[in-house]
Amino acid sequence: MGEEQKRILNQQLWNIANTLRGKMDADEFRDYILGFIFYKYLSEKMELYANQILKEDKISYLDISEDSSKGQEYLEAIKEESLEKLGYFLLPSELFKHVAKRGNGNGKEESNFIIEDIQKILINIQNSTMGTDSEDDFDHLFEDLDLNSTKLGKSVEQRNEVIAKVLSHLDKIDFQLEQSKIDVLGDAYEYLIGQFASGAGKKAGEFYTPQQASKILARIVTLGKTRIKSAYDPTAGSGSLILRLGKECEVLKFYGQELNRTTYNLCRMNMILHDVHYSRFDIRLEDTLEHPQHAKLDAEAVVANPPFSAQWSANQLFMTDDRFSEYGRLAPSSKADFAFIQHMIYHLAENGVMAVVMPHGVLFRGGAEGHIRKYLIEEKNYLDAVIGLPANIFYGTSIPTCILVFKKCREQPDNILFIDASQHFEKVKTQNYLRDEDVDRILDVYEKRIEVEKYSRTASIDEVKENDYNLNIPRYVDTFEEDESIDISSIADDLKALETETKALDKTIADFCLELKIESPF
Secondary structure (H helix, E strand, O other): OOHHHHHHHHHHHHHHHHHHHOOOOHHHHHHHHHHHHHHHHHHHHHHHHHHHHOHHHOOOHHHOOOOOHHHHHHHHHHHHHHHHHOOOOOOHHHOHHHHHHHHOOOOOOOOOOOHHHHHHHHHHHHHHOOOOOOHHHHOOOOOOOOOOOHHHOOOHHHHHHHHHHHHHHHHOOOOOOOOOOOOHHHHHHHHHHHHHHHHOHHHHHHOOOOHHHHHHHHHHHHOOOOEEEEEEEOOOOOOHHHHHHHHHOEEEEEEEEEOOHHHHHHHHHHHHHOOOOHHHEEEEEOOOOOOOOOOOOOEEEEEEOOOOOOOOOOOHHHHHOOOOHHHOOOOOOOOOHHHHHHHHHHOEEEEEEEEEEEEHHHHOOOHHHHHHHHHHHHHHOOEEEEEEOOOOOOOOOOOOEEEEEEEOOOOOOOEEEEEEOOOOOEEEOOEEEOOHHHHHHHHHHHHHOOOEOOOEEEEEHHHHHHOOOOOOHHHOOOOOOOOOOOOHHHHHHHHHHHHHHHHHHHHHHHHHHHHOOOOOOO
16 A cells, blocks of 8 residues: 555544544544444454455355354354454454444344444453453453443434444445555554644643654664564553554564553554554553552563653652662652653663653752762663753643663763754644654664764763763753854944934935925934
8 A cells, every 4th residue: 555545544534533523522532433443443353364264165254144053153163263363253243344334224124223232242342352361451442432422412313323424434444454564554543643642732642652753762772673572661652652663673572551541442452453463462551650560571672751740659668669779769759750760771671772751851950860860870871872852742742852762781881972853843833843854863873873063972971970960961962053253343334334324314304404494303
């Protein structure tokens, strides 16, 4: 599928989403449209797999009679294999296409009322996984899809009409799932999540990292690798950031944790829609700092865009927690930035790379944060690079941000690379965007570790120490633009000439006034 076809698919899906847009907020209709797309995906995946199994019998999945004994035999055999391969099971009558047609009056004598049927089907999908290895991955996955919400319509009939309309539009779109090498739907899903984020205001920061920023983080932690065993995002959001790593190299397993239940469900859907087998991801629902869920994880690649300067308990009991104990201080309760950094470093493998987005305050704030920053540089020497980004490129905040890169085994242990990319972006309306050339320049300079005037510089550890471990980028990268020199003598001569001209002009005006016999203004 070419870029133009992808663009058309993205636009088609966005137009369908706007069917609901007038009735609710962006983050609310997001849950509905993405939920319906996910249901369609599961259905088409189920039908394709079942047809593959039935190929030798020369029948299709939709040909099976669910009420006959022969049909039951087929369904039991298909269910067993489907739960192993796909992680879930759907009956032929539960497939998206069947429900969509019936909802729009194409079901012969059947009623076109489909709300209750969809609710049962979504519950059945979850129930089909009970007692299997995929149970946790489908548990309460559809709980945000409230089909009885009055936001869809005041009456049951109105709600049914809206849902049927959305399903009908989606049914006409070919997701091309049989073309396994082309992740058409995954890309489209990412596009929609990005569109919702741009309209969700401050809430967007909770679940989405802009693609260009994701690309920088992903390329940094996968640089020079074709395969990594494990990738981890402790603030997983929608999963878009950690999934980006899969575009850069093969990832054997994805790990993540997310505090918000709705976003947690979105993340799991996103994994499955990107054709990540249920055995290859482990996404947990909990507060990462207070209740970490992957105790023994050593990840080869760690990426995150944590909530900036979030609050946390900073309970003194954490001084006995292996994640924090060796530092001697806890990050302040009002700013959890360094707590996230400490948590991520704890889960970073010896050969791993970690890249995290942070507010600029982590570079220079004192107190406990200054103590932790000094320990990371002086005692551990884990900090590899500091990359300054433009302001206003993340949804929900306009503050300038930076990327901190950490490695436990650094190739250049005697210096830290500083990059100031804060002035390289494109402004579109009220949002700033990193262009491809901006991203490529950052990555090229980072990979080659080169110094570029007014853009990048490697500073020795001794120099950082002399600056009392203050990492404020202007201390290391001089972006000062000298003002154009001014010739004071020349300006004085010009002013004298102007004064002479002014006097001559005043005399001319005064002479005219005398001739006209009117009072002169001079």
